[in-house]
Amino acid sequence: MSEKELGKKWDRCLADGAIKIGTGLGLGIVFSVLFFKRHTWPISLGSGAGLGMAYANCQNDLRSHYMLQRSEKVGLCKRTHNIKITEYFMVCISE
Amino acid sequence: MLRACLRGANATARTNFRRCRPNNLQQCRHYTAGEPSGGAAKVVAAGLVTVGGGVGGTILYAKWDHKFRATVEKNVPYSDQLLGLALGPPLQDVRSEKQVEVAQPPSMMDKKVKTSKSKSEKKVKEEAAETSPAAPVQSLEDTLFSDEASAEATHIISAMGDAPSVPAPCDTEAAAVKEECAECHHHDDSTVSAAVQPEATAAEAEPLRERPEEEVTARLALQDQQEQDVLAAVSVSLEDSLASSAKATLQAIGAQEAALQAVTRHTLRLKEAMEAEVPPQEKSAQWKDLEVSLADRNSAVDDATAALSKANEALDGLKSVIDESKGLKVSAVRPLVLAAEENLHNMVVDLDKAVTKKQTAESEAKIVSQYSELVNEAKLQFQKEVSSLTPEIQANWKSLTGKLSPDDLNALIAHAHRRIDQLNRELAEQRVREQIHIDSALEQQKLEDQRALEKAVSTSLQHVREEARLDQERKLSELREVMEAEMRTQLRRQAAAHTDHVQDVLKVQEAELKADAEQVLSSKMLEQETRFRQLSQEQLDNFTLDMNTAYARLKGMEEAIDSHVIAEEEARKAHQLWLSVEALSYSLKSADTDSPSMPLEGAAQAVKESCSDNDFALALSSAFPQESLQRGVYSEASLRARFNSLRSLARRVALIDESHNSLYQYFLSYLQAALLFEDKQAAPPTQLSGEDLDPFKLLSYASFCLEHGDLELAAKLVNQLRGEARRVVEDWLTEARLTLETRQVISLLSAYANAVGLGTTQAP
Numbered sequence: 015m016s017e018k019e020l021g022k023k024w025d026r027c028l029a030d031g032a033i034k035i036g037t038g039l040g041l042g043i044v045f046s047v048l049f050f051k052r053h054t055w056p057i058s059l060g061s062g063a064g065l066g067m068a069y070a071n072c073q074n075d076l077r078s079h080y081m082l083q084r085s086e087k088v089g090l091c092k093r094t095h096n097i098k099i100t101e102y103f104m105v106c107i108s109e
Numbered sequence: 110m111l112r113a114c115l116r117g118a119n120a121t122a123r124t125n126f127r128r129c130r131p132n133n134l135q136q137c138r139h140y141t142a143g144e145p146s147g148g149a150a151k152v153v154a155a156g157l158v159t160v161g162g163g164v165g166g167t168i169l170y171a172k173w174d175h176k177f178r179a180t181v182e183k184n185v186p187y188s189d190q191l192l193g194l195a196l197g198p199p200l201q202d203v204r205s206e207k208q209v210e211v212a213q214p215p216s217m218m219d220k221k222v223k224t225s226k227s228k229s230e231k232k233v234k235e236e237a238a239e240t241s242p243a244a245p246v247q248s249l250e251d252t253l254f255s256d257e258a259s260a261e262a263t264h265i266i267s268a269m270g271d272a273p274s275v276p277a278p279c280d281t282e283a284a285a286v287k288e289e290c291a292e293c294h295h296h297d298d299s300t301v302s303a304a305v306q307p308e309a310t311a312a313e314a315e316p317l318r319e320r321p322e323e324e325v326t327a328r329l330a331l332q333d334q335q336e337q338d339v340l341a342a343v344s345v346s347l348e349d350s351l352a353s354s355a356k357a358t359l360q361a362i363g364a365q366e367a368a369l370q371a372v373t374r375h376t377l378r379l380k381e382a383m384e385a386e387v388p389p390q391e392k393s394a395q396w397k398d399l400e401v402s403l404a405d406r407n408s409a410v411d412d413a414t415a416a417l418s419k420a421n422e423a424l425d426g427l428k429s430v431i432d433e434s435k436g437l438k439v440s441a442v443r444p445l446v447l448a449a450e451e452n453l454h455n456m457v458v459d460l461d462k463a464v465t466k467k468q469t470a471e472s473e474a475k476i477v478s479q480y481s482e483l484v485n486e487a488k489l490q491f492q493k494e495v496s497s498l499t500p501e502i503q504a505n506w507k508s509l510t511g512k513l514s515p516d517d518l519n520a521l522i523a524h525a526h527r528r529i530d531q532l533n534r535e536l537a538e539q540r541v542r543e544q545i546h547i548d549s550a551l552e553q554q555k556l557e558d559q560r561a562l563e564k565a566v567s568t569s570l571q572h573v574r575e576e577a578r579l580d581q582e583r584k585l586s587e588l589r590e591v592m593e594a595e596m597r598t599q600l601r602r603q604a605a606a607h608t609d610h611v612q613d614v615l616k617v618q619e620a621e622l623k624a625d626a627e628q629v630l631s632s633k634m635l636e637q638e639t640r641f642r643q644l645s646q647e648q649l650d651n652f653t654l655d656m657n658t659a660y661a662r663l664k665g666m667e668e669a670i671d672s673h674v675i676a677e678e679e680a681r682k683a684h685q686l687w688l689s690v691e692a693l694s695y696s697l698k699s700a701d702t703d704s705p706s707m708p709l710e711g712a713a714q715a716v717k718e719s720c721s722d723n724d725f726a727l728a729l730s731s732a733f734p735q736e737s738l739q740r741g742v743y744s745e746a747s748l749r750a751r752f753n754s755l756r757s758l759a760r761r762v763a764l765i766d767e768s769h770n771s772l773y774q775y776f777l778s779y780l781q782a783a784l785l786f787e788d789k790q791a792a793p794p795t796q797l798s799g800e801d802l803d804p805f806k807l808l809s810y811a812s813f814c815l816e817h818g819d820l821e822l823a824a825k826l827v828n829q830l831r832g833e834a835r836r837v838v839e840d841w842l843t844e845a846r847l848t849l850e851t852r853q854v855i856s857l858l859s860a861y862a863n864a865v866g867l868g869t870t871q872a873p
Contacts, residue, residue: 015840015841016836016837016838016839016840016841017751017754017755017758017837017838017840017841019836019837020758020762020833020837069772072772073770073771073772076765076770076772076775077770077771079836080766080767080770
């Protein structure tokens with residue numbers, strides 16, 4: 015069902031987010047403990063990195079349908095409205 | 110208030126009622142106390158007066174009108190007794206009594222009359238009795254004539270039409286105690302006397318009730334029966350009495366003969382005893398015999414007298430029976446009666462003869478006994494004299510010739526001489542007186558002879574008279590038979606003539622009637638024939654017409670049937686199509702809320718089969734989407750439910766599309782969904798404008814449509830969603846599309862099937 019797709023995506027998002035954040039936190043804690051003398055910045059860095067990665071992944075996942083695949087061939091772009099350049103570049107990157 | 114008024118009214122009414130009622134009672138009491146029995150007594154008295162008046166009036170009127178009296182006596186039981194008490198017996202009985210007394214034969218008529226009750230023909234009797242006053246003398250002859258002649262006589266009389274007649278009423282010789290006999294006798298009396306004196310019985314205005322024939326024949330039969338019974342009884346009684354009297358007479362005669370014999374024997378013996386000179390021993394024996402014979406004679410005489418009395422009794426009885434049977438007046442009895450009378454006469458004669466013989470013998474015996482007495486007396490006298498003379502001589506003096514002394518002898522001789530002288534003197538005296546005695550004796554004898562002669566003459570006269578009467582009766586019966594035979598022959602001749610005449614008349618009538626009948630018959634036959642021909646022709650025409658019409662109808666029916674067969678075939682096919690389409694639409698309904706319906710492949714196949722010759726239906730049935738065939742379709746309800754859950758999702762991703770699909774946008778979209786409130790359902794406008802393309806509006810329109818069962822419009826509206834919302838509802842939309850498609854095909858098919866079905870049921 016197409017309506018369940020979104021839900022699934024969010025599940026993935028959350029799961030991924032939890033993992034990344036958790037892992038980042040963990041790594042941060044580890045690094046903070048191990049390498050950085052229990053400063054909080056590695057934790058926050060780690061968790062921040064994790065969060066950012068999760069965010070990016072989620073967004074990508076949610077956008078996946080709209081992004082063209084490498085194999086897909088598309089004609090002249092007719093969609094001239096509301097295209098944000100940053101997003102266009104991000105799409106190119108994620109390919 | 111109404112209730113209060115009612116209550117008040119009731120109370121007042123009750124008080125008033127209570128007040129009035131005692132007054133009424135008092136009044137009534139006062140009223141009735143004064144005369145408690147007056148009203149009742151008055152009523153009773155009035156009733157009694159009415160009843161008494163009614164009864165008295167009835168009795169007076171009955172006294173005046175005898176018909177009324179008869180009807181009252183007939184209808185009211187016990188009224189006849191009352192009326193008899195009040196008025197005496199009904200009048201016609203008294204009058205007929207008088208007439209009968211005038212009539213000679215002292216028969217049972219008196220009894221009959223006195224015991225008879227008034228009947229309906231009483232009036233007739235009265236009239237008839239009045240008009241035949243001189244009948245009595247003839248009545249005897251009439252009775253002799255009446256029996257068989259009566260029927261014919263009455264017929265003759267009725268034919269003459271002079272007198273009131275009843276065809277063959279009961280004959281006069283009915284049983285004695287039967288009441289009908291009285292009136293019959295009277296009636297017959299009257300009719301026969303009318304026959305003798307037709308002019309005397311002038312036509313009476315009295316209407317006679319003619320008895321019905323069955324009654325007459327019944328009565329005749331009854332009377333015949335009665336006659337037979339009477340005859341039998343009489344003959345039996347006669348025979349009995351004859352037998353008994355014959356026996357008694359014979360006995361008497363025998364007794365008389367025996368007495369005669371005894372008397373003669375006794376007389377002879379006496380004579381012998383007196384005159385014979387026999388030795389003394391035999392004499393005593395003789396005297397003993399004599400005594401015996403005397404005793405015999407006495408007994409015989411007694412027996413004879415007893416037998417004679419018995420015979421006389423029997424003969425009297427016979428005579429009474431004969432008289433009785435004579436009184437019955439049954440004709441068949443007469444010869445018996447005659448014979449009985451003759452027998453009686455003979456017996457009487459014989460008895461008388463025997464009695465006379467016995468009497469003569471008795472008289473002789475008397476003479477002889479007198480003589481013997483005289484002799485005995487003389488002997489005794491002589492013995493007394495002898496004994497007085499010679500006391501020692503014994504009575505048996507004839508045996509003492511050797512014993513007597515000469516003195517005795519001389520005395521005896523002297524006595525004898527003296528006796529002889531005396532006797533001579535007596536003889537001389539006797540001779541002198543002889544003549545006188547003889548004369549007186551002769552006189553006496555003459556007288557006695559006269560008497561005997563008279564007696565003999567009278568008895569013989571009686572006998573002769575009896576014989577003459579019997580002869581007369583015999584001659585009368587013979588004569589009557591002859592006359593009857595002659596009458597019968599005359600009547601037969603008359604009957605023969607009548608039958609001949611009737612035959613002739615009948616022949617003539619027959620001929621006439623035959624001619625008439627034949628004419629009528631021929632005319633009727635002709636008529637019938639013409640009618641028959643007409644009818645048959647009509648029938649034929651009708652038949653031909655009917656046949657033609659029937660044939661035409663048959664032809665029409667055949668055509669109709671053929672066309673019907675075709676139409677039915679079409680109809681059957683259409684029906685089948687319709688059924689398969691129905692099955693298809695039903696299978697559509699098999700969808701549950703969350704699962705699709707069964708695959709429609711089978712049903713579609715069935716539809717295809719049932720419309721194999723119809724391109725349109727074939728095209729339609731092959732237009733099903735593959736998905737619905739394989740998998741089935743969702744029901745509208747499930748789609749609706751799904752949409753409801755979809756709607757919130759679509760709302761949440763309303764801002765997301767190709768260009769806006771970052772997470773931030775997602776957040777914004779979610780925020781918008783949380784903060785924006787729109788109608789749950791809003792009716793979509795007929796034309797969508799640019800602002801209606803807002804997803805929220807669209808969703809509410811679609812909700813509205815779905816709630817109102819318009820899946821198509823909802824799908825159309827949902828189709829207008831763009832972006833992520835569109836992506837989200839894509840599946841739903843395809844499902845909706847599938848369902849719509851399938852439903853469209855099925856509805857088309859069913860419409861087509863209905864149309865085809867409707868079409869086939871109508872007349873082409």
